[in-house]
């Protein structure tokens with residue numbers, strides 16, 4: 001039995017920094033993800049006047065500036081490769097009423113920002129964007145009013161942007177989600193004393209005079225753990241692996257459920273609640289893998305796991321079909337195109353659908369070179385498939401893993417050569 005811990009959850013790490021910066025008093029954050037995306041959030045918060053210490057400590061001690069304590073930035077807010085940074089901080093900046101320009105790398109600059117610009121405009125903020133709809137995006141000075149927003153796409157980033165705009169702008173907001181998405185923002189705001197209610201598909205936030213400071217122990221990221229679970233499911237580890245202290249929030253674990261449905265061994269042990277989030281040891285191992293269908297309503301709970309599920313499907317008997325996942329086309333890369341061309345490059349039958357893909361499993365040795373388009377999840381998914389004995393797969397840009405898991409290749413090497 002091998003034990004491993006994966007890096008801290010990326011979604012919770014972003015939010016822990018933002019809410020610590022906006023809190024009243026001292027917050028301690030332990031186990032934060034140290035990766036390029038979280039560095040982007042730290043940098044942007046510093047540009048807004050928050051004091052965020054270097055991230056390379058086991059415990060960060062953050063003195064919050066309070067809900068009205070941020071300062072207008074004097075430099076563009078560089079969100080690098082991170083959609084979560086751009087969209088959540090857009091909500092904070094709108095609420096604060098600042099003039100600010102958001103910039104990012106080539107990938108982020110192409111990603112749709114209309115989905116956050118629209119509710120922020122409805123709240124009274126002028127937003128200017130390039131023709132193609134991405135970055136650079138400028139939010140103009142103004143003051144927000146309350147809103148009831150029904151996002152057209154299921155997006156925790158859009159929901160969180162509206163909630164943060166209401167929180168910082170001191171106005172009531174309501175978000176009605178088309179399909180439920182990860183609820184870390186809601187849990188973390190409630191834990192900090194905000195009057196936030198969830199009824200059915202509606203999240204409502206009432207104005208708050210202040211945000212309490214709170215300590216966070218960031219659990220392991222289930223989206224990172226999924227790569228290890230996939231590796232175990234594919235039989236690349238020769239034995240069971242125990243991934244300790246993983247976030248098992250129900251809105252995040254669709255990938256684990258899908259692996260189990262495909263026939264992998266996957267169970268939770270040591271279940272507990274840690275700072276409002278369910279955590280568990282995820283025990284994984286191989287099984288006789290079968291292709292499955294993944295339905296549209298499951299997609300938000302496994303959206304970031306789909307590249308990994310595609311490579312597991314490449315070794316499952318029969319066909320795997322994913323639909324209702326058009327959102328994959330607007331992630332760090334067009335993940336439908338990247339997954340399908342990557343699978344074809346190593347000799348697997350795969351087909352694009354407008355909103356998903358079809359993969360037919362094969363038990364032949366898989367060899368070839370995969371183009372990642374600088375997308376960390378494409379690189380790690382094919383890294384997992386390449387680690388299966390008999391396969392020989394290289395990726396063009398291994399370093400892009402730094403976005404969410406900088407030590408991925410070393411960890412993979414250690415696990416598979418143990």
Ligand SMILES: O=C(O)C1=C[C@@H](OP(=O)(O)O)[C@@H](O)[C@H](O)C1
Nearest residue numbers: 011084154155156157158303304
């Ligand atoms: O809120 C978050 O932390 C995230 C939400 C998801 O994006 P969308 O809100 O665009 O679906 C997910 O893909 C991303 O990795 C992180």
Ligand SMILES: C=C(OP(=O)(O)O)C(=O)O
Nearest residue numbers: 081082083084085304331
């Ligand atoms: C989509 C992702 O992140 P973000 O939207 O924050 O860039 C991801 O990590 O897969």
